[in-house]
Amino acid sequence: MSDNEAKSSSNFIKTIIAGDVAAGKNDSRVHTRFPPEPNGYLHIGHAKAIWINFSMAAEFNGLCNLRFDDTNPVKEEVHFIESIMEDIRWMGFDWDDRLFYASDYFPRLYDFAVQLIKMGKAYVCDLNAEEIRTYRGTLTEPGKNSPYRDRSVEENLELFERMKAGEFPDGSRTLRAKIDMASGNLNMRDPVIYRIMHATHHRTGDEWCIYPMYDFTHCLSDSIEGITHSLCSLEFEDHRPLYDWFLDQLGVFHPRQIEFARLNLSYTVLSKRKLLKLVDEGYVTGWDDPRLYTLAALRRRGYTPRAIRTFLERVGVSKRESVVAMADLEFAVREDLNKHAPRLMAVVKPLKVVLENYPEGQTEELDAINNPEDESAGTRKVPFSKVLYIERDDFMEDPPKKFFRLAPGREVRLRYAYFITCREVVRDDDGNIVELRCTYDPESRGGSSPDGRKVKATLHWVSAEHAVDATLRLYDHLFLVENPLATKEGEDFTVNLNPNSLEVVEGCKLEPAAGECVVGTTYQFERQGYFCVDSKDSSPDNLIFNRTVTLRDTWAKIAKSQQK
RNA sequence: UGGGGCGUCGUCAAGCGGUAAGACACCAGCCUUUGGAGCUGGCAUUCCCAGGUUCGAAUCCUGGCGCCCCAGCCA
Numbered sequence: 001m002s003d004n005e006a007k008s009s010s011n012f013i014k015t016i017i018a019g020d021v022a023a024g025k026n027d028s029r030v031h032t033r034f035p036p037e038p039n040g041y042l043h044i045g046h047a048k049a050i051w052i053n054f055s056m057a058a059e060f061n062g063l064c065n066l067r068f069d070d071t072n073p074v075k076e077e078v079h080f081i082e083s084i085m086e087d088i089r090w091m092g093f094d095w096d097d098r099l100f101y102a103s104d105y106f107p108r109l110y111d112f113a114v115q116l117i118k119m120g121k122a123y124v125c126d127l128n129a130e131e132i133r134t135y136r137g138t139l140t141e142p143g144k145n146s147p148y149r150d151r152s153v154e155e156n157l158e159l160f161e162r163m164k165a166g167e168f169p170d171g172s173r174t175l176r177a178k179i180d181m182a183s184g185n186l187n188m189r190d191p192v193i194y195r196i197m198h199a200t201h202h203r204t205g206d207e208w209c210i211y212p213m214y215d216f217t218h219c220l221s222d223s224i225e226g227i228t229h230s231l232c233s234l235e236f237e238d239h240r241p242l243y244d245w246f247l248d249q250l251g252v253f254h255p256r257q258i259e260f261a262r263l264n265l266s267y268t269v270l271s272k273r274k275l276l277k278l279v280d281e282g283y284v285t286g287w288d289d290p291r292l293y294t295l296a297a298l299r300r301r302g303y304t305p306r307a308i309r310t311f312l313e314r315v316g317v318s319k320r321e322s323v324v325a326m327a328d329l330e331f332a333v334r335e336d337l338n339k340h341a342p343r344l345m346a347v348v349k350p351l352k353v354v355l356e357n358y359p360e361g362q363t364e365e366l367d368a369i370n371n372p373e374d375e376s377a378g379t380r381k382v383p384f385s386k387v388l389y390i391e392r393d394d395f396m397e398d399p400p401k402k403f404f405r406l407a408p409g410r411e412v413r414l415r416y417a418y419f420i421t422c423r424e425v426v427r428d429d430d431g432n433i434v435e436l437r438c439t440y441d442p443e444s445r446g447g448s449s450p451d452g453r454k455v456k457a458t459l460h461w462v463s464a465e466h467a468v469d470a471t472l473r474l475y476d477h478l479f480l481v482e483n484p485l486a487t488k489e490g491e492d493f494t495v496n497l498n499p500n501s502l503e504v505v506e507g508c509k510l511e512p513a514a515g516e517c518v519v520g521t522t523y524q525f526e527r528q529g530y531f532c533v534d535s536k537d538s539s540p541d542n543l544i545f546n547r548t549v550t551l552r553d554t555w556a557k558i559a560k561s562q563q564k
Numbered sequence: 565u566g567g568g569g570c571g572u573c574g575u576c577a578a579g580c581g582g583u584a585a586g587a588c589a590c591c592a593g594c595c596u597u598u599g600g601a602g603c604u605g606g607c608a609u610u611c612c613c614a615g616g617u618u619c620g621a622a623u624c625c626u627g628g629c630g631c632c633c634c635a636g637c638c639a
Contacts, residue, residue, distance in 0.1 A: 009586070010578060037639055072638065129637055136635060140566045143635090174637055184567035186635050195637035214639050238568055238634050259569085266575080314587055316577055318570095321632060325575045328588050338601060345598095373601070404599070413597060447597045458597050482575095526598045554599045 011317040013056060013258055017229055020256070021060055026228045030062030033227050034088070034095075035102075035218070037069045038080035038202075041287045042087040043294045044308065044329075045270045048263040051312045053231055054093040065225055066095035070103045071217050073201040081202075087295040092305045102212075102221050103203045109212045110164065112220055112250055113175055113194060117156045121249050122193065123149055124159035125176045132174070135181070136189050142182035143189045149178060163196055166209045170196050177216075179245065187242045191215055219243040222255040230257040234319065263315065264323040267477040268293050269484055269493065283497060284478070288536075290546050291478040291501050301475070302522035302532030302548030307336035326477065330549050337522055337530045337548065342370050342377060344517075345415065345460040346510040346525035346545075348472055350389035352435045352464065355420065357442075358386040363463070366446070368416045382511050384417050387464040389509045391527075394459045395436060397425060402558055404456035406436070412457040415526065419444040419455055460526045467509040470543035472531065474503040514543070522548050 021028045032053040036046065057064035066088065070076050088095070116122035125148045127135060137143030151159075160175055162168065175194035183189055193216040198209045219242075222230045230243075237259045247254045269275065270293060278284045278292070288296035298308065311332035315324050345368070364384045371377035394405040394412075406412050411421040424437035443450050447458070477498055484496040510525075517523060522532040529550040538544040 015580090035639090039639085069639065075638070132637070133635070138566085138635060142566085171637065176637095186567080188567095189635085192637050197637085211637095213637075218639085234569070235633060236639090240568090261570090314576080316587095318577070320570060320577090322576060325588065328576070331588060334600090343598080369597095372598080402599090415597060417597095455597090457599075460598075524598085524600085527600070528598090529600095551598075551600050556599090558599080 009316065012319070013052065013229075013231060013260060013317055014059070016256075016258060017056060017060060020228070029226075029228055030057055030060035031065070031226055031228045032057045032062065032231060033065040033067050033222065033225060035067045035069045035221075036084050037072070037076060038084060039072075039075045039077070040080060040272050041275075041294045041296060042084055043270050043275070043292075044265065044298065045263045046087075047091055047295060047308055048312050048315075049231070049233070050088055050091055050093060051309060052260065052317055056229065056231070062228070063098065064093070064095060065098040065100055065227070067100040067102060067221060067225070069214070069218065069221075070101055070201070070203065071211050071214060073197065073199040073211065076202055078202045083296070087299075090295065090299060090305055092309065100221075100225065101203055102217050103201060105217070105221055105224055106204060106208055106212070108224065109217060109220060112246075113160065113212070113216070114157065115250060116177065116193075117160060117175075118153055119249065120153060120178065122175055122177050123151050123156050124163065125149070125174050125190075125192075126172070127174075128171060132192070136186065137181070139186070145181050146176070146190065149190070160194075163194070163210050164208070166198065168196055170198055172196060175210075177242075177245070179242075185238055185241055187215070187239050188245070191242060215239055215242050216246060219246050219255070219257075220250070220252070223247055223253045226253060227255040230255045232257060232259055233262045234259045234321070259319065260317050261319050261321050263312075264321070265293060265326055265329065266323050266482040267326045267479050267484070269479075274485075274493065277494070278478075281494075283494060290473070291475055300535055301546055302337075302530055303333055304336050304340070304522065307333040310336065323483065333530070333549050334552070337524060339373050340371075341522050341524040341530055343368075343372070343524045343526050344511055344514050345382065345462055346470070346472075346508060346514060346528060346531070347389045347391050347460065347462050347467075348474075348505055348508050348525075348528060349392040350462075350507070350509045351392040351395055351433070353388045353390050353420070353438055353461070354435060355386050355388070355440045356423065356437055357439045360386060362386065363466075366416050380513055382416060382513070383463045383466040384414075385463045385465055388414070388461045389464055389467065390414075390436075390459050390461045394457075395422070395433070397433070400559075400562055402562070403555075405459060406457070411441075411453075411455050412459055413444070413447050413455045414440075414461045415458050416447055417445075417461065418442070418447070419449055419453070460528075462509045462511050464509070466512050468512055468515045468543065470508045470510050470514065470545055472505045472508045472545050472547065473534065474505060474547045476501050476503070510543075515540075517543075517545075524551070527551065 034050050034053045054064045125146045135144050174192040176190045179188045181189045194210045240257050243257050288300050290301035311329050365381040367379050368382045399407040418440040420438045420440045422438050426435035428434045478501045479496045480498045481496050484493045517533050519533045519535045522530050530548040531545040534544040534546050
């Protein structure tokens with residue numbers, strides 16, 4: 001992490017940890033972990049969990065491990081491991097040499113299970129999945145004991161050993177914890193802790209045909225690693241009694257589980273299932289489509305990790321289920337990019353301007369500031385000549401009140417260049433405006449006039465003969481409504497998709513320096529927004545930029561209110 | 565009469581018995597060679613509701629109400 005990111009404000013987890021540290025618990029040591037299952041791509045919701053775990057550790061001079069929770073071979077794939085690690089590193093966090101896998105602990109977990117059996121706290125159950133569900137009871141009625149619940153320790157030991165040896169088919173038996181079939185908490189009704197799965201695991205191969213369940217694995221993995229604070233999301237609150245039970249029964253190191261609310265963002269969806277549908281059904285181009293909020297998409301869109309961290313910091317941590325306004329995230333990127341992004345001039349929808357009194361064939365190199373917020377970014381030269389392009393939206397033949405830009409007879413400033421005055425509007429046969437004939441004031445070179453004359457607008461521009469062509473992808477919210485999941489009966493969230501979430505504009509005219517833009521840095525196209533070279537589709541002879549976010553557009557707001 | 569959790573500004577969110585931080589959004593103004601940025605000011609007499617305790621309550625107690633999660637051999 002860099003810069004002086006705002007020190008976090010208070011939150012309940014920090015308060016708890018600080019209390020534990022002050023009380024000398026675990027020798028005042030703080031150790032957390034981020035435990036993803038390698039079965040999908042990370043999104044900004046995971047970024048919150050990553051940030052909480054790593055930053056809590058950092059704040060208390062502790063450590064944070066990366067541990068892949070890989071206990072279900074049929075759902076997990078190696079390629080997710082690499083992408084998850086790449087995303088965490090991109091976010092700016094480092095687990096040093098503390099990369100672990102729950103599968104590393106399979107042998108020890110097996111021993112723990114045997115220990116439980118010997119203590120009479122676990123048994124092999126021959127009920128099938130359907131029967132187990134029936135025996136479990138319902139939310140309001142207690143369950144019934146399995147007929148296999150009272151097998152002898154010896155029989156359990158032998159059967160579990162045979163399960164491990166591969167003597168039984170998938171689903172035929174399970175190892176269950178013997179707790180309480182009448183518990184109000186369904187997780188305590190003799191939960192399954194091992195199931196038979198003749199599946200090849202991406203790390204352990206065919207060494208095992210029985211795999212431990214999450215509840216059993218997670219608490220013990222935390223314990224093995226000496227995790228002091230096991231931070232997870234709210235839905236695991238009901239599992240905490242079970243988390244504690246295993247650790248207490250086995251008498252091992254006992255981390256403290258603390259649950260917090262996951263992140264939700266307006267105008268988008270984050271659940272894996274929803275994202276999968278968008279990708280599978282072609283509503284977006286892939287998991288890294290810049291309209292999505294996966295970390296890969298955010299990266300491709302031009303977001304900086306620092307902006308995301310600041311955003312997370314401001315959002316905070318609590319147990320309240322909430323939806324954070326997309327505007328908060330957008331504010332954070334703008335804020336960061338404003339300070340760090342090099343400026344460039346780019347005309348999205350070009351309108352030709354001919355300066356009638358500018359010498360034919362002449363070219364000047366004008367000085368432009370790379371970043372007004374950062375003097376050390378220096379200056380660059382921008383070529384100027386007789387024929388230019390300005391933004392179509394910067395000219396109106398019959399301007400409404402408060403429109404300060406170019407109009408017939410009006411004078412404006414071309415940024416870093418000259419004052420120009422519109423003299424004539426040229427149309428094609430269909431009446432479309434195709435060109436503006438203007439004059440420039442040679443005395444105003446650089447953008448100010450010796451007589452102190454003021455103009456109300458400054459426009460960006462590009463010299464026609466020096467311009468670099470590019471395609472711009474203008475992204476807008478993927479959904480039209482704050483909560484895409486709120487639909488009428490029988491409707492699917494995809495009805496809320498924004499049909500205009502992507503506008504591709506070809507033939508955009510950029511200043512020459514845009515040809516040197518590199519993948520991985522985001523630039524500000526002055527008066528337009530922040531853009532970055534698309535990491536997948538752009539090439540030197542076919543430049544493609546993605547719009548990260550627009551600049552705040554006060555004029556748009558005024559224009560909109562004038563329409564009403 | 566199942567269990568667990570949550571209710572503070574439009575949106576997040578501090579606060580932990582001493583008289584409602586901050587951020588975003590919004591509004592007004594200043595400034596400006598990006599209608600960007602920046603700056604200034606405004607924006608909860610009130611904390612889901614009702615009682616109670618107390619000199620004093622968003623904070624404690626009691627009772628309501630509302631919302632979320634749990635019946636995978638998923639995590």
